[in-house]
Amino acid sequence: MKQTFFSLLTYATVYKKMLWQAFVLLLVATSASVMGPYLIKVFIDNYLTPANWNFYEIMVLALVYIASQLIGAATFYAQALRFNKIALNVVQTLREQVFAHVISLPMSYFDKAATGSLISRITNDTEAIKDLYVNVISSFAQNIVRILGILVGMALLDIRLVWLCAILVPTVMVIMFVYQKLSTPIFMQVRSLLSDINARINEGIQGMAIIQLSNQQSDFTRAFEKTSTDHYKAKVKNVVIDGFLLRALIDLIYLLLLGGLLYGFGLIELNALGTVKVGVVYAFINYLGNVTEPLLDMTSKLNMAQQALVSASRVFALLAEPLSVDQSKDSLQIKNTHLEFDIPSFSYDGEKTVLSGIKFEVPPGNFIGLVGHTGSGKSTLMSLLMGFYPLTSGAIKVGEHAITALSKTQRALAIGFVQQDPFIFTGSIKDNIRLELSVSDDEVVAAAQQAHLHDAIISMPNGYDTQLTERGSNLSTGQRQLLSLARTLIRKPKILILDEATANIDSHTEALIQSSLMALRGKVTLIAIAHRLSTVKEADCLFVLHQGQIQQSGSHQELMQQEGLYKHLYELQLRSDPTQG
Ligand SMILES: Nc1ncnc2c1ncn2[C@@H]1O[C@H](COP(=O)(O)OP(=O)(O)OP(=O)(O)O)[C@@H](O)[C@H]1O
Structure with missing residues (x-):
């Protein structure tokens, strides 16, 4: 005392x-x-x-x-x-x-x-x-x-x-x-x-x-x-x-x-x-x-x-709670977005291994999909890329730099993360899209159009100035996801991560978003986590995770030719919803 x-x-x-x-x-x-x-x-x-x-x-x-x-x-x-x-x-x-x-x-x-x-x-x-x-x-x-x-x-x-x-x-x-x-x-x-x-x-x-x-x-x-x-x-x-x-x-x-x-x-x-x-x-x-x-x-x-x-x-x-150890250097710039994951093992609590033997690369501009059962480690892998948790072994590299060497600002500029249940701040829709970024109203509208949220916004009495309540409860779940997508796209990230980002969106809007995202293909590295396999069918490469390990990898066609988890999951989905094929 x-x-x-x-x-x-x-x-x-x-x-x-x-x-x-x-x-x-x-x-x-x-x-x-x-x-x-x-x-x-x-x-x-x-x-x-x-x-x-x-x-x-x-x-x-x-x-x-x-x-x-x-x-x-x-x-x-x-x-x-x-x-x-x-x-x-x-x-x-x-x-x-x-x-x-x-x-x-x-x-x-x-x-x-x-x-x-x-x-x-x-x-x-x-x-x-x-x-x-x-x-x-x-x-x-x-x-x-x-x-x-x-x-x-x-x-x-x-x-x-x-x-x-x-x-x-x-x-x-x-x-x-x-x-x-x-x-x-x-x-x-x-x-x-x-x-x-x-x-x-x-x-x-x-x-x-x-x-x-x-x-x-x-x-x-x-x-x-x-x-x-x-x-x-x-x-x-x-x-x-x-x-x-x-x-x-x-x-x-x-x-x-x-x-x-x-x-x-x-x-x-x-x-x-x-x-x-x-x-x-x-x-x-x-x-x-x-x-x-x-x-x-x-x-x-x-x-x-x-x-x-x-x-x-x-x-x-x-x-006195320790802040995350920051080994970053502000001077490092992300020029090359080639991604390299090498994680021998990862655990949140030091006891239960959540990821093991993860090793793969993603060339710049590629579209990859991460699929697998619930709890197989897909979100954990992306949280590690975002630097939310420190790696317990191995490294993730962006270009020639380890992810930990890049400053938080650099990381936030280069990597966009569209979450499944995004947080909505109290304020207008416009402010929620731009957050603290100094961008014009036109850019906000363009991002909302790209995310296919524009029509829904302008149908509201106050349009882009509509005030959102805490947790965004005056938007539907799907609209909140679209807002999160617009919020990420406006930052023009070089790497875009979509964590079940379209899970709550109707098939028609999803198809529109899919085409917007496909327009980015080649220019932006896309990493999509999806349970609905139809959304990642077009990916250059799919990684199938099972209990923290990559069990299979390859394009949709390649994976469908193998008797494995992917084919099994895909056929199950097709049986329950034949329109997905
Ligand atoms: N913050 C955390 N602390 C401790 N354990 C966690 C944490 N987040 C996830 N886990 C554990 O890590 C494992 C992988 O979870 P993760 O969220 O990465 O799976 P997922 O494949 O993304 O699942 P889903 O498809 O349901 O989103 C699970 O066993 C989970 O219990």
């Missing part, structure tokens, strides 16, 4: 100048507020009690008092503003850093992490860190300086008051230490359960259709209620510790102060000396009140500080 705290503090050191200003202003504000009771003590003891009505001196005293209060208020405001600005800047930086880190994490990370839980870290946890800066660090700094200032004031009045604080401070520290030890595991649990709640909500919304179809509402609700109840119980534990330790601490401070006051002045001063200066008692009570206030403020914020540190440790853990 100490490490986490210091790591968080380093984020504020970027704003050194503002920090210095804030501290200087804080010192001025504290000195001004400490001066107040002292000036009143002077007024009471030097003027009021002895009835010394020296008008000019009293006026000067009053003016100094008013000026000190005004300066105090102004500098207090100015320092608070600076501390808050630093805090908000730090949180903004941290949130941006976390987001940038998360979107650069290797795909394998997202296979394990629940989306809701990740969102919770970027939003809730960074928000809790904001509390640390806005409410805790700045107020701790203010309070500590105030306590030190008051201690100086007290020492000037009566050194015994400082001894009183010498009892208070270690007591408070012991309680703070115990509180921290007890509350950390509970806060960890609370935060992790909050992530689970987010993950469950996310799952519930994403899987809404299947939940309703399989009538799983009550099971999902029960599971949610369980997580929610666990969260509630952990929170209650937290409230009990807060109530027991923090409340008890507050009472203890009051008790000690009262005892100290009675002992210090009630007994000693009255009995031994017989007289008490009214001004000293006024200033004393005022200072005691002032020293209690920052202590109480700090203890009440301890809870917030603890939560923030727990959140920060979760955020730092996420920031």
Whole structure:
């Protein structure tokens, strides 16, 4: 936790100048507020009690008092503003850093992490860190300086008051230490359960259709209620510790102060000396009140500080997740798109082999098809070409360069990937096609025409400006695939991968797309993954995958002459749908 705290503090050191200003202003504000009771003590003891009505001196005293209060208020405001600005800047930086880190994490990370839980870290946890800066660090700094200032004031009045604080401070520290030890595991649990709640909500919304179809509402609700109840119980534990330790601490401070006051002045001063200066008692009570206030403020914020540190440790853990090792060189350009796959074996988890003995080449401009049973490794092979996962052995080469040596930008420019279920961003159709690419509206229209989506778009009331909702639910599945195709074609890739890209498209549109794609033949390397074998019949070469290995390869005609998996699959499809032949 100490490490986490210091790591968080380093984020504020970027704003050194503002920090210095804030501290200087804080010192001025504290000195001004400490001066107040002292000036009143002077007024009471030097003027009021002895009835010394020296008008000019009293006026000067009053003016100094008013000026000190005004300066105090102004500098207090100015320092608070600076501390808050630093805090908000730090949180903004941290949130941006976390987001940038998360979107650069290797795909394998997202296979394990629940989306809701990740969102919770970027939003809730960074928000809790904001509390640390806005409410805790700045107020701790203010309070500590105030306590030190008051201690100086007290020492000037009566050194015994400082001894009183010498009892208070270690007591408070012991309680703070115990509180921290007890509350950390509970806060960890609370935060992790909050992530689970987010993950469950996310799952519930994403899987809404299947939940309703399989009538799983009550099971999902029960599971949610369980997580929610666990969260509630952990929170209650937290409230009990807060109530027991923090409340008890507050009472203890009051008790000690009262005892100290009675002992210090009630007994000693009255009995031994017989007289008490009214001004000293006024200033004393005022200072005691002032020293209690920052202590109480700090203890009440301890809870917030603890939560923030727990959140920060979760955020730092996420920031420590290793990014994929980038061996790329920006200077490398893809000139030759000759592809060479040589993968002796590949496994996602180091245990189960998903691909083995993969070795083949694809000359530039060729059209190849990858076919095979579900789970045979077709998408995995393409994910490796896209660099989504690091190779565990062997290499994939584009031209003379290993795929890992090419920068992500180069790869994204050269290779287009049309997915089966593409993601649609909130925004217009136009923006979804161009994404961040700076292309004209005409180019967007041309890409949509090439993907045979243009007619569907212009039949919508707002045409290309139609706003798409999250996950593109106001487009049909087929239209989403066409949009993904347009989005890829507009980038004019040299290698085009189609992963079941036309699986949800009617035969007529599919035939049109097929002819568009065939027009690219020879200019662009086409790699199509297809279950519907009729769509890849025209390929220059077909690779038949079976349990992660290439079992057969050759053109449709060649494969049909062999007694093998391909012929078997093709005949099966032909029997179930004779129009496919
Ligand atoms: N991200 C992943 N993490 C771990 N294992 C995975 C992952 N993705 C796929 N697999 C496993 O790898 C194997 C090959 O899957 P892959 O998706 O490549 O098959 P496929 O031939 O494309 O199947 P389909 O035709 O159904 O799309 C499967 O056994 C699958 O369980």
